[in-house]
Amino acid sequence: MSRTSLAILIAGSGLLVVYTARAQSDDKSPAELAEQPSQGPTPPVESAEQQSQEPAAPIALPTQPTTTPTPAPTPVNPWFVRPPFVLTAGAGADWKLTIYGFAEADAMRDSTRSFNDGLNNNVIAHPLTQAGRNPRLQATIRNSRLGFKAETPAFHSIRSSGVLEFDLFGNQPKVDGGGGSPGQPSGPGATTEAAYFNNAAFRVRHAYVKLEDPIVDVLAGQTYYLLGWQNYFFGSTCGFLGMPNQLFNRTVQLRLSHTFASNPINFEIAAGAFRPAQRDSALPDTQAGARLAINQWKGITTPGSGGTDARAASIGVSGMVRQFKVDPHAPLPAPTIPLIGWVIAANVLLPIIPAKDGTDRGNALTLTGEFVTGTGSADQYTGMTAGATMPNVYPLAPGTPIDYRGIALPNDVNGAAPIVGTPYTPNIDPGLVAFDRDERLHTINWQTFVVGIQYYLPPRGRAFISGNYSQGKSNNIASLFPPDSIRQTWVNALGVFRSSRYLDGNVFFDVTPAVRVGLSYQRVDQTLADDTKVHNNRFEMTFLYFL
């Protein structure tokens, strides 16, 4: 613990040194100032799932500006060029505010009542339940998005920018909502269907400040996790990211990074302190990674359903270490149980048929891949608990008669009442750790991989197809949630999955440079903790207008 605190202090001190050095160099000569790289024309910033990449032609939305002013190359296919909405201020028009986002409408039909508008990693309802035997149709605009990026003139070579981005997922379902299995409410859960879809509320996605200079870049605020180098390696799908078994989430962080840039190759390293998954751990999560990009070998890629652009072939590795300190399922006060969670991820973006720029889409073929292994890491996947729950009840009094469900029989109701000490309220979100029958705490293990492919049809690439396959497996969740665990009344083996597979196929068409439509088939297969195999078929269509 103290070592991590020391490391944070050292890292913070490094930052202070960097910027103190910059601030103290006010007496640079005009020549020195002239050598500072000026910030060239900045293309629009963020898009659906796009961030932190080199800018291309003014079509989609990179954030990382170039360090040297270069004339904009002529796009291969000007039809795709979509000028950004940029407001400027100041005498030199060098204070900029870029407005970006998109309006999106989706409709999806499922073969079960297991999911809300996003598939993510919900549990498919057991076939013994009503939800598992009946279909569902939903229509939503909640994935629409609005963002702002502000940039100010460079100050002693330090460039600063800030991003605020929102979507309409503000009214949230319960964390386990949509499961439809016993003990889990089906549908939106905490609100009515009408309010859930028609009164969609703002939700923050990104809110961060970024400082960039030739030595180190600093990002403070909420954006994607570093793990998996999100969002560089995302696949293309109509479904709402993250796909099942895909690393996808955002949180507050302080990230340091540096790119060793050259013409053929960029090598980026980054490390950061992240909001801990469990605040009672009293330590930040730590993530770090390295990424290699081959700059002249570019492939067309669409992270999610928008933000199509050319990205350099790249491989990335990243990792995370975190600590948990969980209250034991016993009378409190008692010593917390310390456990470690960790993750290692490897990603690849491989342009099989490369492209020259973001508009050179016809006959472009790109492969994306991700492999992840770790433990105590479910929060790195969207909406992922796999149905794992923590105790919320007292242990029954010794000798209390129970029925086959573990419920106290009426003739001894008094004995079933809470009688032991302080009520047990978990001090950690579900899905990360679990108690076994001996009240021993374990982190839940997960191993996942995702492979995606995207092909942009000739002649121009206005139409493109994509497919994704993902798989996830836990080798210990089933033993932590056994079907015969009648004394652990919070255990619902019918609502816990131990493995999951996902497959989708998508067709997109750009009606105009600003309008895209898509059709998709998505199938999720899961094996529940009681070995029941369940599946859900989804058909989805999407309409997007990009600002």
Added chain:
Amino acid sequence: MRVKINVRSSFILGVAAFLGAASGLACYENSGSFQPVTYGARPWTPPDGWFSDNPYIPCATGYYVAIDATTCKGCTGPVAYALCTGVTTNQCTCGGPFWPGAECPKSIAVCCPNDFPPINWQENTKYSGPGWFGLSPSAATSTCP
């Protein structure tokens, strides 16, 4: 005046320290380590016959059985407590000071000042096994300092 500082080295040092600390955490704990259910709890092996008939019914976390302190390593008083951790009774703790609401084990009329059970734990009065593990109630009270 210009201050020359090797900022690149500072950055690299900072990142290296960060990663070093993170990797150090990896050695901190794992789920195979002993997990005490109350302060001062330690591993304890129950004698033959304890909770052996139906391990799911007679034992629930939060309940204790008073035992001879000599069987719980490190205890000096006459009374110690065997603690149920779900399926088995595999931890014990020494008697401790009084806390509001604390009750002596049923068979001990008066607890010595440091013979009280752990905070918020209750006696397993329905336990019908060998019990006491050699502890004589009268012996417990007669040895108060």
